[in-house]
Every structure is written in structure tokens, then in C-alpha cells.
Amino acid sequence: xxxxxxxxxxxxxxxxxxxxxxxxxxxxxxxxxxxxxxxxxxxxxxxxxxxxxxxxxxxxxxxxxxxxxxxxxxxxxxxxxxxxxxxxxxxxxxxxxxxxxxxxxxxxxxxxxxxxxxxxxxxxxxxxxxxxxxxxxxxxxxxxxxxxxxxxxxxxxxxxxxxxxxxxxxxxxxxxxxxxxxxxxxxxxxxxxxxxxxxxxxxxxxxxxxxxxxxxxxxxxxxxxxxxxxxxxxxxxxxxxxxxxxxxxxxxxxxxxxxxxxxxxxxxxxxxxxxxxxxxxxxxxxxxxxxxxxxxxxxxxxxxxxxxxx
Amino acid sequence: xxxxxxxxxxxxxxxxxxxxxxxxxxxxxxxxxxxxxxxxxxxxxxxxxxxxxxxxxxxxxxxxxxxxxxxxxxxxxxxxxxxxxxxxxxxxxxxxxxxxxxxxxxxxxxxxxxxxxxxxxxxxxxxxxxxxxxxxxxxxxxxxxxxxxxxxxxxxxxxxxxxxxxxxxxxxxxxxxxxxxxxxxxxxxxxxxxxxxxxxxxxxxxxxxxxxxxxxxxxxxxxxxxxxxxxxxxxxxxxxxxxxxxxxxxxxxxxxxxxxxxxxxxxxxxxxxxxxxxxxxxxxxxxxxxxxxxxxx
Amino acid sequence: xxxxxxxxxxxxxxxxxxxxxxxxxxxxxxxxxxxxxxxxxxxxxxxxxxxxxxxxxxxxxxxxxxxxxxxxxxxxxxxxxxxxxxxxxxxxxxxxxxxxxxxxxxxxxxxxxxxxxxxxxxxxxxxxxxxxxxxxxxxxxxxxxxxxxxxxxxxxxxxxxxxxxxxxxxxxxxxxxxxxxxxxxxxxxxxxxxxxxxxxxxxxxxxxxxxxxxxxxxxxxxxxxxxxxxxxxxxxxxxxxxxxxxxxxxxxxxxxxxx
Numbered sequence: 001x002x003x004x005x006x007x008x009x010x011x012x013x014x015x016x017x018x019x020x021x022x023x024x025x026x027x028x029x030x031x032x033x034x035x036x037x038x039x040x041x042x043x044x045x046x047x048x049x050x051x052x053x054x055x056x057x058x059x060x061x062x063x064x065x066x067x068x069x070x071x072x073x074x075x076x077x078x079x080x081x082x083x084x085x086x087x088x089x090x091x092x093x094x095x096x097x098x099x100x101x102x103x104x105x106x107x108x109x110x111x112x113x114x115x116x117x118x119x120x121x122x123x124x125x126x127x128x129x130x131x132x133x134x135x136x137x138x139x140x141x142x143x144x145x146x147x148x149x150x151x152x153x154x155x156x157x158x159x160x161x162x163x164x165x166x167x168x169x170x171x172x173x174x175x176x177x178x179x180x181x182x183x184x185x186x187x188x189x190x191x192x193x194x195x196x197x198x199x200x201x202x203x204x205x206x207x208x209x210x211x212x213x214x215x216x217x218x219x220x221x222x223x224x225x226x227x228x229x230x231x232x233x234x235x236x237x238x239x240x241x242x243x244x245x246x247x248x249x250x251x252x253x254x255x256x257x258x259x260x261x262x263x264x265x266x267x268x269x270x271x272x273x274x275x276x277x278x279x280x281x282x283x284x285x286x287x288x289x290x291x292x293x294x295x296x297x298x299x300x301x302x303x304x305x306x307x308x309x310x
Numbered sequence: 311x312x313x314x315x316x317x318x319x320x321x322x323x324x325x326x327x328x329x330x331x332x333x334x335x336x337x338x339x340x341x342x343x344x345x346x347x348x349x350x351x352x353x354x355x356x357x358x359x360x361x362x363x364x365x366x367x368x369x370x371x372x373x374x375x376x377x378x379x380x381x382x383x384x385x386x387x388x389x390x391x392x393x394x395x396x397x398x399x400x401x402x403x404x405x406x407x408x409x410x411x412x413x414x415x416x417x418x419x420x421x422x423x424x425x426x427x428x429x430x431x432x433x434x435x436x437x438x439x440x441x442x443x444x445x446x447x448x449x450x451x452x453x454x455x456x457x458x459x460x461x462x463x464x465x466x467x468x469x470x471x472x473x474x475x476x477x478x479x480x481x482x483x484x485x486x487x488x489x490x491x492x493x494x495x496x497x498x499x500x501x502x503x504x505x506x507x508x509x510x511x512x513x514x515x516x517x518x519x520x521x522x523x524x525x526x527x528x529x530x531x532x533x534x535x536x537x538x539x540x541x542x543x544x545x546x547x548x549x550x551x552x553x554x555x556x557x558x559x560x561x562x563x564x565x566x567x568x569x570x571x572x573x574x575x576x577x578x579x580x581x582x583x584x585x586x587x588x589x590x591x592x593x594x595x596x597x598x599x600x601x602x603x604x605x606x607x
Numbered sequence: 608x609x610x611x612x613x614x615x616x617x618x619x620x621x622x623x624x625x626x627x628x629x630x631x632x633x634x635x636x637x638x639x640x641x642x643x644x645x646x647x648x649x650x651x652x653x654x655x656x657x658x659x660x661x662x663x664x665x666x667x668x669x670x671x672x673x674x675x676x677x678x679x680x681x682x683x684x685x686x687x688x689x690x691x692x693x694x695x696x697x698x699x700x701x702x703x704x705x706x707x708x709x710x711x712x713x714x715x716x717x718x719x720x721x722x723x724x725x726x727x728x729x730x731x732x733x734x735x736x737x738x739x740x741x742x743x744x745x746x747x748x749x750x751x752x753x754x755x756x757x758x759x760x761x762x763x764x765x766x767x768x769x770x771x772x773x774x775x776x777x778x779x780x781x782x783x784x785x786x787x788x789x790x791x792x793x794x795x796x797x798x799x800x801x802x803x804x805x806x807x808x809x810x811x812x813x814x815x816x817x818x819x820x821x822x823x824x825x826x827x828x829x830x831x832x833x834x835x836x837x838x839x840x841x842x843x844x845x846x847x848x849x850x851x852x853x854x855x856x857x858x859x860x861x862x863x864x865x866x
Contacts, residue, residue, distance in 0.1 A: 050406055097592040103405050104348050108543060109591045112584040115536065119584075123577040167724045174723035174734065175709075175716045182699045182710045189697035191681035192659050192690070194714030194777060203720050234532070238413050245410055250701070278421020284414035285396050288407055 011158055015151045024150040028222060030263045031157035032215045037243045037255035038164045039211030044241070045249035046172060047204045048184030049099065050107045053114020054240050057209040059121055059232035060087045061216025066134040066226045067127065076140045080217045087213025091206045099201040114237050122228045133227025140221045153222055160218065161256070164211055169252055171207075180204055181250075239266065242284060315447045320569040321562055326454035326523070328561020329461035333516035334538025335545065335553035336468070337509035343485035343548050344498075344505035345401070350412040351392065352513055353535020354419035359385045359514025360526040361427050364434050374437060382514045388419070389510025393503055401502075416531070423528040431525040434518075457519045464515060465554065477504055485548070533580060540587040546596055560586060611636045612781045612812045613658070617667035620653055620836075627653045629836045630667070635781065640803060640813045642823045642844075645833035646857055651816040652694060654833075655783050659691055660684045672780060686714050688780035692770045692787060698758045704769045705754035708741040711773030715740075744772040748802060764795050768802075775806065782806065784815035788822045800826050824848065832856070 015024050036058060043049050064083035068074045074082075098109045121128050128134070140156065171177045179200050182190035191197050220226050230236055239262055247258025269279055334356060341349045362384050366377035392415050400411050436453040443450055471478035483491040484501045492498050516534075517526070524530070537560065545556025560583055568579045613635040620628040628650045635641050643651050656662045658669060660681040668677040671687045679687075690711070699707050716737060718730035745751045748768040753761060758769060767787065774782055784803075788796050796819065803826055807813060817823050823830065824844040832840040832847055834856040840847050847853055 044406070050409070052409075101591060101595055104409075104547070105543070105591055105595045107348075107405075107409060108539065109588060111536070112540070112587040112591070115584045116581050116588070119578060119581040123575075123581075170726050171720065171723050174730065175713060175718045175737070176720050176723050178702065178706055178710050179713055181701050181706075185699040185701055186697045188661055188681070189693065189699070190710065192661070192685055193710050193773065194682050194685035195710070196680075196682045207720060234536075238410075241406075241410060245406065249406075278418050278425065281414040281417025281419075281421060284417065285411060288400060288411050288414065 034259035035215040039208035041255040043208040053110040055237040056117035057212035058216035061213030062220040065217040091209030324562035324565030326457040328558035332557025335542035351416035353531030355513030356517035357531030359517030360521040385514035393506035434521040436522040615669040619666035639828040642827035649833040650836040690774040690779035691783035711776035
């Protein structure tokens with residue numbers, strides 16, 4: 001409980017510590033990515049399923065918000081639930097046949113789905129603006145106060161992160177959470193205990209898609225632009241998986257830690273030069289070899305080992 | 311142009327790209343059979359083969375056959391190194407970690423290629439002039455014929471390898487029954503090593519064959535790799551014949567689909583392969599030739 | 608009068624070319640302990656898997672409490688009041704003992720994702736009641752003090768008991784025990800036998816499969832004998848023990864005229 005309070009205080013104070021708006025902007029993206037990572041963690045860490053196409057749901061959320069607010073003038077606050085609903089709906093539809101698969105086949109199916117979405121975004125120019133994308137997406141405003149600065153947006157995003165975290169925590173320690181974790185270990189045993197395997201998997205898949213859709217919507221209103229870019233493609237789907245694995249599958253804070261490390265690292269490498277791809281890959285492999293259970297577990301066992309030394 | 315000759319044109323170009331998909335699919339299946347993992351870096355072997363060959367042709371002025379051979383050797387070595395350095399330690403890890411590890415490898419290879427060759431697209435001259443042939447009203451690229459011919463040679467070579475070479479026979483045995491083969495003294499570690507080397511060679515071959523048709527660049531591997539994987543799944547992961555059939559089928563379907571689709575839809579070309587992949591996974595995940603699924607490490 | 612807890616009719620299961628179960632019919636009346644025995648490969652665990660819906664039937668059918676069970680998914684059959692333990696204990700490795708048992712309780716609860724996410728009061732109350740009931744089940748098997756221990760950290764015999772508690776948590780009508788005595792010491796087997804009788808007293812019908820003849824004969828009211836996927840005898844333990852076909856099946860001899 002104390003830990004939670006300390007972390008919350010740190011998060012709240014961060015924009016004032018980071019004087020530079022650029023860094024606050026990065027912190028906003030960490031938050032947005034964290035929301036997706038939390039949902040993906042429920043799916044991958046707790047339920048044991050794999051998705052290599054989750055960027056597609058971010059895209060669905062982002063583009064729905066963008067299209068509704070720019071084409072129909074709908075208020076961003078109304079567009080957002082629609083975006084979340086659409087991402088959820090598509091997840092429900094694609095989830096039914098997809099979740100019958102396991103292992104590599106499941107991974108490939110989600111990958112294929114993600115690729116199709118990103119190609120459609122590129123090609124359906126009349127709807128999505130194609131490679132030019134959509135511009136002039138309005139900002140969100142809270143009770144007349146426009147969230148026009150990164151700092152103000154930061155608090156909104158991280159409030160959503162907190163809500164997602166709470167949601168995730170509540171689910172994990174509940175009847176459905178136990179059912180999820182059971183499905184991960186032994187589907188047969190879980191089924192004989194009365195757990196509806198197919199429906200449980202589908203529900204967590206849809207939930208993770210909904211969170212991704214929400215993140216996408218926040219992303220669109222932050223950037224005020226959506227276009228076929230890194231965030232909606234296969235590369236980012238992989239980054240998301242890396243975030244979850246880095247942080248540590250099935251740890252409550254892992255998703256946020258992972259999102260933080262990966263986002264900041266990626267940003268740094270992009271600035272330093274085009275070395276980002278290669279270095280990222282090397283860091284990734286090193287981490288997998290030395291801390292296979294993720295950063296949270298890895299650091300925990302590292303501190304334990306250090307403490308033991310005289 | 312008659313419908314018939316149009317179709318024929320599409321089929322032939324489809325077969326040649328399909329042959330390339332088949333080679334890539336074989337690479338996937340070979341590694342999968344030896345290790346039970348899917349090598350997401352397979353596409354990068356293709357890319358490296360193409361770029362290395364282009365460099366050898368251009369900078370070193372090597373004649374084509376020599377450049378071909380050297381490039382294949384280089385990529386084979388790279389593939390073997392990848393297995394030794396990066397993946398050896400992670401073999402006991404779960405499916406997810408291995409997927410991410412091979413993705414990490416692909417990132418490293420792609421990043422490395424970008425540093426060496428930059429982001430430009432480079433071209434390779436077709437293997438022989440004239441560039442196109444006109445056979446009975448149908449225009450085909452001579453390179454297409456080269457691709458099909460060389461792929462056939464490779465397939466025959468592979469078949470001979472499996473039936474006559476010691477290593478090849480061992481690999482076939484491991485593919486059928488890993489435990490049984492190990493009990494017979496066939497080292498699983500050696501099999502993994504050779505499977506990577508062989509897949510590297512096949513991937514490089516695919517890259518060199520296709521470079522004259524599509525430009526080569528540091529990022530060409532991703533899409534090709536994914537499509538090759540689609541072909542492998544469609545035919546049945548782990549089955550050599552399946553990979554070949556899947557590759558050819560995918561290539562032809564793609565060419566026909568894009569060829570006959572209404573104008574403006576050509577961008578959806580890539581989505582086609584993934585659509586087919588999803589269809590196969592949903593209806594018959596073990597692939598059209600239905601080989602044993604999920605062999606596990 | 609009244610349908611039996613389980614009525615199986617002409618069960619048949621074919622795997623590829625292998626006939627694992629062939630035309631097996633039996634009825635389990637309410638109450639008491641029934642056992643299924645037979646040499647290795649007789650089809651006992653296969654029948655369990657068929658009854659739980661894990662394998663689809665090739666032919667035949669069964670009813671649980673009068674309701675059709677064949678063709679149903681495992682979780683639906685669980686809701687009909689069937690629970691089971693597994694030959695190779697299938698505890699959930701990422702959870703504590705009490706959490707394992709609470710998964711067993713799953714079908715008795717109603718709280719879904721929404722209620723859980725929002726921590727609605729009624730779902731919290733339901734969870735509290737669940738925990739209480741499950742602690743009680745752990746207590747019933749004598750492991751109440753190990754509730755929060757990591758399930759797989761427990762010694763094997765206790766893991767079996769946790770799995771038993773998990774099966775009991777759903778308040779089943781019919782409990783299937785798959786080789787419950789396997790790997791247990793003599794003392795543990797005696798404890799288990801007592802436990803099984805106590806479960807019986809609570810009104811749960813038990814169908815078990817085991818190799819230990821003494822154990823089975825000691826606690827069962829009725830025994831069904833299988834061999835090569837077929838039922839070859841049925842009746843009280845004493846009778847079955849003397850059945851020539853049964854003896855032959857176990858000893859591998861030809862069935863000849865009684866000596």
C-alpha cells in the first residue's frame with residue numbers, strides 16, 4: 001500500500017521534475033503504451049495467450065476517434081467510447097476463430113490480422129487518408145479547459161493508466177482472474193472445474209483490445225494526427241510484446257515498467273541515430289538471456305543476490 | 311490480350327514468386343522440424359543473400375555464379391552464428407521467449423544491414439539478357455524462368471541431400487522422430503546447427519533469385535519472411551512438400567488475385583497472403599497437407 | 608425409481624485404428640462408492656475422459672442425473688454436477704492451494720469480468736463466501752493451514768489432497784477419482800480411504816479408478832471390471848474377486864472351464 005502511494009506521488013510530481021516539455025511528451029507516450037501493455041499483460045501474462053497483432057487495435061481506436069471527430073464533428077469525448085467499442089467488437093469477431101488456436105498458430109493468426117489492418121489503413125484512402133493520414137484532430141478538453149499542453153494531457157493519460165491498473169488488479173484477484181490463470185496452466189483441468197474456456201479467452205482478448213483502443217484514441221488526440229506509421233504496424237506489435245515480457249509477465253507493475261523502458265529506450269535510440277533497430281535487438285536478446293522472466297523478476301532476484309553477498 | 315494469355319502470364323509470374331516463397335517456406339519448416347520453433351529472422355537471411363550478392367557483383371566485380379555462391383556461403387555462416395550465439399542458450403525457454411528472441415535477431419540483422427548498405431534500394435541485373443521473352447503472345451520475364459529453373463535444381467539437390475548425405479539423412483530422421491533419432495546417436499544440437507545453416511542457404515538463394523525482379527533493400531526481409539511463413543503454414547508447417555506446394559499456391563493465387571482485381575487494389579496485394587493465412591488457420595490449421603502440428607521443443 | 612446419478616449406454620471410443628472402449632454400459636446409483644478396475648490399457652481413464660467431455664464419444668451416450676451428457680463441453684458437464692481428479696495431478700502451478708480450490712468453486716459463482724473489474728459489492732461478498740467455503744474444504748482434507756502455500760511447493764501426497772478439495776469445492780453430485788491412491792504410502796492410503804468414506808457420508812456419489820486391489824475392494828460397494836475396453840464383470844467386490852474371467856484378465860490366462 002505504501003509502495004502504491006509512493007509511486008502515485010512520483011507519477012504526479014514527474015511533470016514538474018522534468019522541466020522540458022519534450023520529456024513530458026515522452027512520459028505521455030509511456031502512459032499511453034502502458035495502458036495497452038496492461039491489457040496485453042492480462043492476455044499474455046495471466047491467460048497465457050499470445051498476440052502479435054495488438055497494434056491493430058490501437059490503430060482501430062485511433063482512426064475511429066480521428067475519423068469521427070474530423071469528419072462528423074463529433075465531440076472527442078463521445079468519439080472515444082465509440083472507438084473503444086469498435087475495437088472491442090472487432091476483437092470479439094476475430095477472436096472467436098483465432099482463440100481456438102494455440103502456440104505458434106495463434107501467434108501467426110494474430111500477426112496476420114494485424115498486418116491486414118495495417119495494410120487496409122494504408123490502402124483505404126477515402127476513409128483513412130492513406131499515407132497522408134488524417135490531420136487536425138481536435139484536442140480533448142475537460143469542462144471547457146482545453147488539454148492543450150503536454151502536462152495537462154499527462155495527467156489525463158496517467159489517470160487512465162491508474163484506472164487500467166486498478167481494473168487489472170481487481171480482475172486478477174477475482175473469480176474470473178483465477179479462471180484466467182487456470183486456463184493458462186491447464187485448460188482441461190480448468191474446464192472440468194466449470195470454466196468456459198472459449199468464453200474466458202474471448203473476454204480477456206476483447207478487454208485487452210478495448211484498452212488498446214482507448215490508448216489509440218488518446219494517442220490520436222495527443223498527436224492530433226494519425227497516419228500509417230510505426231505505432232500501427234507489426235514492429236509496434238512486437239514492441240508491445242517486448243514491453244510485457246521485459247517488465248515481467250503476470251506481474252502487476254511489469255507492464256508499466258516494460259512500457260517505460262521500451263518507450264524511453266526506443267526514443268533515445270531514434271535520436272542517437274538510425275542505430276535503434278540493431279541496438280534494440282541486441283538489448284532485447286541480452287535481456288532475454290539474462291533475465292528471462294522479465295525485468296521485475298530479474299531485478300528482484302538480482303537485489304536478493306546482492307543482499308546475500310557479505 | 312486474350313484472357314487465356316493474361317492468365318498464363320499471371321500464372322508464370324506467380325509461379326516464380328511462388329518458387330521464392332517455397333524456398334523461404336522450406337527454410338521455416340527445416341528449422342521448425344529440428345527445433346520446434348518458428349524463426350522470425352528467416353526473412354533477413356533472404357535480405358542478406360540479396361544484398362551480399364549485389365555487393366559482390368558490384369564492388370568486387372565477381373562473375374554471377376561466384377557471387378551467388380559466395381553470398382550463399384556468407385549467409386549460411388551468419389545463420390549458423392545466429393544459432394550458436396543468440397539462440398543456443400534460450401532453447402529451453404517457452405514459445406513466447408523464443409518468438410521474441412528470433413524477432414530480436416531479425417532486428418539485429420536488419421539494423422546491421424542498414425548500417426552497412428544504408429536505406430537505399432539497390433537493383434540487380436537479371437541473370438541474362440534479354441529481360442523479357444515473348445512466347446505466343448505472353449510476355450514473361452526471363453528472370454522468372456531462371457527462378458523456377460534454379461529452384462527446381464535446389465529442390466533436386468535437397469532431395470539428394472536428404473537421401474544420400476549423412477547429415478541429410480540424420481535431419482530427415484530427426485524430423486520424423488526427434489527422440490528416436492537422438493537415441494540412435496544423432497545429436498539434436500548438431501541437427502539444430504545444420505538446420506539453421508541449411509535454412510540460411512535456402513533463404514539466401516531465395517533472395518538472390520528475387521533481387522532482379524524486386525529491388526533489394528535492408529527492409530525487404532520482413533514481408534518476404536512473413537509471406538514465406540504463410541506459405542509454410544498453408545502447406546503444413548514441418549512438411550517440405552507442403553512448403554513447396556504452399557509457396558507455389560500462394561504465389562499463383564496472389565498473382566491472379568492482384569492481376570484480375572479492379573484497378574487501384576494492387577496495394578492490397580500483401581493483405582492477400584495474410585488473408586489466405588487466416589483462412590487456412592481458421593479452417594485447417596495443420597495446413598493443406600495436414601502434417602503433425604505443434605512438435606514442441 | 609428415479610434415474611441413477613450416471614447412466615452410461617453403449618459407450619464406444621475409437622482412436623484412429625484403436626478401439627479403446629467398446630460397448631460399455633453401466634449405471635451408477637446415487638450414494639456409495641463404485642470402482643472401475645481392470646488391467647493396464649483396459650480403458651478406465653479413457654472412460655473418465657469421455658464422461659468429462661474431454662474426449663468426444665465415437666458412439667453411445669450417457670446421462671447425468673437424467674440430463675444428456677454426451678456431446679457436451681467439459682464445463683457444461685461440470686455444471687451438471689460432475690467433478691474429477693486427475694491421474695497426474697493437474698494443479699494450477701501459478702496459484703496457491705486455496706486459489707486452486709477456489710477455481711474448483713468456479714461454477715458456483717456468478718461474478719464476471721465487469722463485476723470483478725468494478726469490484727462490485729455483491730461480487731466481493733460472493734468471493735468472501737467462496738473463500739470461506741474453500742477453506743472449509745481444505746480443512747476437510749486436513750490442509751487448512753497450508754491454504755496460502757504455493758500449490759506445487761507441497762509434497763505430492765498433499766497435492767493430491769488439494770486436488771481433491773478442488774473437486775469437492777464445486778459440491779458435485781458425482782466425483783470421479785482417477786488413481787487417487789497412486790504413489791501414496793500405506794498410511795496415506797488408509798487416510799485416503801477414510802476420507803473417501805467421509806465424502807460419501809456427505810451425500811456425494813463416488814466413482815473411482817485404481818490399481819490397488821486392496822484399496823478398491825476395501826472401500827467400494829460395487830465394482831465394474833474392464834478389459835481391453837469391454838466390461839467383463841460387475842458386482843460387489845467379493846463376487847467380482849471370484850469371477851474367473853476377471854482373474855484371467857489380470858493373470859493373462861485363457862478363460863477355460865472353471866477348475
